[in-house]
Amino acid sequence: MPAGTPAGTATPVLTWCNAVSGCVSGAEQARDRTAVDCSRMTSSAIVASGLKKAYGDKIVLDGIDLDVRAGTVFSLLGPNGAGKTTTVNVLTTLVSADSGTVRVAGHDIRSETKQVRAAIGVTGQFASVDELLSGEENLQLMADLHRLRGSAGKQVVRQLLRRFDLEQSAGKLASTYSGGMRRKLDLAMTLVGKPRIIFLDEPTTGLDPRSRRTMWTIVRELVADGMTIFLTTQYLEEADQLADRVAVLDQGRLVAEGTPDQLKRQVPGGHIRFRFADAPQLAAATRVLSGSTPDPDSLVLRVPSDGGVKSVRAALDRLDEYSVDVEEFTVHMPDLDDVFLALTGHSSTAEVSK
Amino acid sequence: MTNDSAIMLRRNFKHTVRNPVTLFNAILLPVVMMLMFVYVFGDAFSVGGAYVDYATPGMLMMTLAYGLSATAVSVNSDMTKGIINRFKVMDVSRGAVLTGHVVSTVVRTIVALTVITGVAFLMGFSPSASFPQWLALIGVLLLTSIAVAWLTVALGLAAKSAESAGFTTVPLIMLPFFSSAIVPADKMGPGVREFAEYQPFTPIIESVRGFFNGTPSTGHTIAAIAWSVGIAVVGYLWARKKFTKRA
Numbered sequence: 001m002p003a004g005t006p007a008g009t010a011t012p013v014l015t016w017c018n019a020v021s022g023c024v025s026g027a028e029q030a031r032d033r034t035a036v037d038c039s040r041m042t043s044s045a046i047v048a049s050g051l052k053k054a055y056g057d058k059i060v061l062d063g064i065d066l067d068v069r070a071g072t073v074f075s076l077l078g079p080n081g082a083g084k085t086t087t088v089n090v091l092t093t094l095v096s097a098d099s100g101t102v103r104v105a106g107h108d109i110r111s112e113t114k115q116v117r118a119a120i121g122v123t124g125q126f127a128s129v130d131e132l133l134s135g136e137e138n139l140q141l142m143a144d145l146h147r148l149r150g151s152a153g154k155q156v157v158r159q160l161l162r163r164f165d166l167e168q169s170a171g172k173l174a175s176t177y178s179g180g181m182r183r184k185l186d187l188a189m190t191l192v193g194k195p196r197i198i199f200l201d202e203p204t205t206g207l208d209p210r211s212r213r214t215m216w217t218i219v220r221e222l223v224a225d226g227m228t229i230f231l232t233t234q235y236l237e238e239a240d241q242l243a244d245r246v247a248v249l250d251q252g253r254l255v256a257e258g259t260p261d262q263l264k265r266q267v268p269g270g271h272i273r274f275r276f277a278d279a280p281q282l283a284a285a286t287r288v289l290s291g292s293t294p295d296p297d298s299l300v301l302r303v304p305s306d307g308g309v310k311s312v313r314a315a316l317d318r319l320d321e322y323s324v325d326v327e328e329f330t331v332h333m334p335d336l337d338d339v340f341l342a343l344t345g346h347s348s349t350a351e352v353s354k
Numbered sequence: 355m356t357n358d359s360a361i362m363l364r365r366n367f368k369h370t371v372r373n374p375v376t377l378f379n380a381i382l383l384p385v386v387m388m389l390m391f392v393y394v395f396g397d398a399f400s401v402g403g404a405y406v407d408y409a410t411p412g413m414l415m416m417t418l419a420y421g422l423s424a425t426a427v428s429v430n431s432d433m434t435k436g437i438i439n440r441f442k443v444m445d446v447s448r449g450a451v452l453t454g455h456v457v458s459t460v461v462r463t464i465v466a467l468t469v470i471t472g473v474a475f476l477m478g479f480s481p482s483a484s485f486p487q488w489l490a491l492i493g494v495l496l497l498t499s500i501a502v503a504w505l506t507v508a509l510g511l512a513a514k515s516a517e518s519a520g521f522t523t524v525p526l527i528m529l530p531f532f533s534s535a536i537v538p539a540d541k542m543g544p545g546v547r548e549f550a551e552y553q554p555f556t557p558i559i560e561s562v563r564g565f566f567n568g569t570p571s572t573g574h575t576i577a578a579i580a581w582s583v584g585i586a587v588v589g590y591l592w593a594r595k596k597f598t599k600r601a
Binding site: 092093094114117118120121122124125128129130131132133137141142144145146147173189190193 | 357358361365368369372373435436437438439440441442443444445446
């Protein structure tokens with residue numbers, strides 16, 4: 001939160017109001033109520049409703065509703081071909097939807113395209129850097145197009161090169177960059193225009209684990225700076241790591257939305273695994289804990305649980321009561337892969353590998 | 355708008371200078387062709403007069419066509435490699451992106467034409483054009499290069515991939531061979547002769563040749579201008595349509 005905002009009323013909300021669409025006039029009339037109105041109306045960075053898009057017979061988006069809060073990371077999760085890139089293209093004014101409405105940064109994407117474009121930055125699935133220009137020249141090109149003249153432009157370029165650790169390669173052609181460096185340059189180019197909302201379309205697809213982590217750190221820093229991030233990914237871990245809210249997209253439809261934890265809770269599959277020293281102990285435990293599934297070969301008992309402290313303690317207490325000794329136990333929370341399977345009836349990876 | 359065009363133009367210039375293949379195709383290859391035709395084949399063709407004087411206008415036309423594949427590839431890469439999306443989100447106009455390509459192509463062509471003309475003079479080229487005739491033939495060549503640049507931009511936009519984009523300009527490179535560039539059309543076999551007489555490059559070459567010889571041919575010049583304007587308009591409209599569809 002920005003420092004120096006007056007304490008008392010819902011200041012963070014009000015701050016965002018001013019930043020996003022400036023509904024200050026209302027604030028003069030009734031401060032408190034305006035704060036509430038604003039939070040309802042404008043603290044959303046992106047609001048989409050009923051988005052539909054078809055290419056010929058193929059329905060790509062089939063009624064998408066989204067509400068992305070300002071200053072958060074929203075992740076659209078789905079396998080290849082789910083419609084992630086089409087969604088990004090629609091939200092970023094690159095493609096027009098067949099029906100539905102979208103407001104980005106408080107502006108309608110159809111009637112106020114220019115204002116929308118001024119507020120957003122897009123880093124696509126395929127790094128859109130100019131390969132025949134050096135890293136520095138790529139950034140300078142962006143600065144020129146943003147009309148950052150002379151030393152102001154040069155300063156922005158220098159800062160971004162430093163921030164993204166590209167100073168060493170600043171003079172080399174982008175075609176010689178590694179995948180990770182290219183993505184960093186791509187994102188740096190997007191940041192030249194100081195966008196408030198950044199769309200990252202599969203920013204880590206094809207990157208090695210280390211570069212992926214670097215990218216994650218960068219995304220976290222951007223959010224800390226107050227930016228809103230709309231991220232698409234097919235990596236469940238990535239959404240789990242970065243996103244405040246996740247929407248699961250499958251064949252053009254949102255099949256679930258919530259915080260990563262909420263999504264996990266929607267899904268059965270959380271359980272405690274107890275391992276025992278011998279078969280009699282396992283048999284005893286099976287009798288004591290209702291609903292459990294024993295695996296005699298590995299001497300493991302699987303007990304459904306929400307993974308919370310209470311249910312774990314209850315199970316342990318009960319085993320203790322009947323003097324059953326537990327060798328070891330582990331708590332399993334469902335990961336987003338389980339979520340996908342439960343929500344769509346098919347695994348996310350099956351689709352990817354086809 | 356114009357500012358964006360200038361920025362795009364600067365970008366395209368950097369591309370041209372950094373891509374040795376482009377420069378080779380646009381400048382060195384025509385020089386090699388020129389040397390080959392004049393020194394190797396020239397004596398075998400009887401065109402009445404020095405062959406270098408006959409061949410130079412045709413060689414200029416070939417030079418005009420040789421650099422085009424690079425433009426088609428470069429336009430196509432902008433579309434297929436995603437940078438166009440970045441420009442579009444930044445509100446860079448369609449006009450700026452395409453104009454950047456056309457202007458950089460024309461400038462590169464002018465450089466190549468100047469080099470070829472210089473080489474021609476070194477080889478004994480002795481035109482009898484007056485100063486106004488020089489201006490007129492420069493005008494015809496400039497108009498032609500603008501026309502084929504727009505057509506090439508459209509071809510680049512229409513192609514599916516960068517590789518096929520490079521190929522789409524091959525007909526433009528081949529056309530001068532089936533014109534009066536190397537030998538007079540009336541010396542060709544039936545069929546080819548008619549084609550050579552009626553294809554656009556022949557009146558353009560004949561117009562330029564007329565000015566160089568100091569004997570301007572009004573008919574050819576009018577035909578050359580008409581063809582160029584026609585090609586430019588078709589190329590421009592086609593490019594606009596394809597750009598809207600793709601980007």
